[in-house]
Amino acid sequence: MALGYRASDADITIIKTALKDNVVVGDIVPYTLKVINNKAQPANIKIKDILPAGFKFVNGSSRVNGKKVMDPKGGRTVTYDKVSLSGNGEMVISYMLVVGSGVTQGEYTNTAMALNSLTGKVVSNIAQATVTVTSDPLFDNALIFGKVFVDKNGNGVQDEGEEGLGGVKLITVRGEIITTDAHGRYHLVDVSGGRWERGGNFVIKLDPRSLPKEYRVSGRNPKVVRVSPGLPSKVDFGVIEVQP
Template structure:
């Protein structure tokens, strides 16, 4: 019985991953195997210093909503941030976070890195004042910094129902049109989130959705014409008096 040991060296061009090396003795004349197959698994992992990209940053109270942290603006504690790979981080008392080895960029050309702020983890009444999803180009061995701003917004509510529209139509009744102008005047007084609440009864679900969509588009169109001072966010919602649209209630009673 003879024992042969093979020593393999990992080349510089090998990327991260798990590789299985196989070896066996073969008769050069007959081409037949002369031994059992031996295997060895090699796992190459990124080097934390030279291959990984760490991501750091802050989530701050953007009181003046300019998208930058000024000297008098504190960090927000307990806000959750999530990467596209599912890695998560939570800000500390000062609003800081740090994700170690958040990604391993492509060695030749780098990679895009995506980080999302979970707005559900913001303090009550806060909305993001910067983009909730940020994308930056990552390069191996270099850290990224991503800051997120959030601030308390006014919430302006508009309750609507079937009586606001013509019967079985998406057209708003004439007597309600001046209310849209009054709404826009209120929104111009300061940054706010507009919440459109439709209280539905016996209308079809499709009609309710069409009405909300049309009203939202009309408000956004007139808001853009005003060329006002901030980006308006509209949050539509539907409440059913009887628990759901009529077509669903009929289906559930069969």
């Protein structure tokens, strides 16, 4: 099937618009299709619309010139049948899609065209609209938090009576520097959680130069923690007193 028409030489011109540029999973995206008959004769057509992968049609959202109509048939490819345009006439079709839960970050394009109702021949330009799915900090990013504490018994766990150590610096592979508060606590937000199906690794290191001279790190340094989208991960660092 030939798909090479330009808007200027096609019988029908379609102008497709997404009313949002950047979206996240769960967002509803309104779309419009302006359909113009470039001929003086009436046109009987159908509109074929290929939805972006993972986007779902919002039931009951179809409108023609602002008036509610039946939703089109189909799954990912939907079709508005029996569309009639007067000579040099035009109409605006609008509907909404929801970004599905399995959609990952990236660009997603919606493609529409007009077909002759009898022959199925493409009689319009190929109209497209693209939206960008971005990360949602609440669901796509992870949180790292923890404490630097004086590990008096050297067991790597903060026990009762083992106080936090303030003013200690931690460094990430992204170049971020975090300083613990007066109680030895720290946190790091907007950490990439990796892909939904497997998560990712995050590396964080305690800067030993920021410790008081009588302390050194006990246990591993740096530490690698497994992170997952939307979930917090705790990373503590114990320090022990150096014997004179």
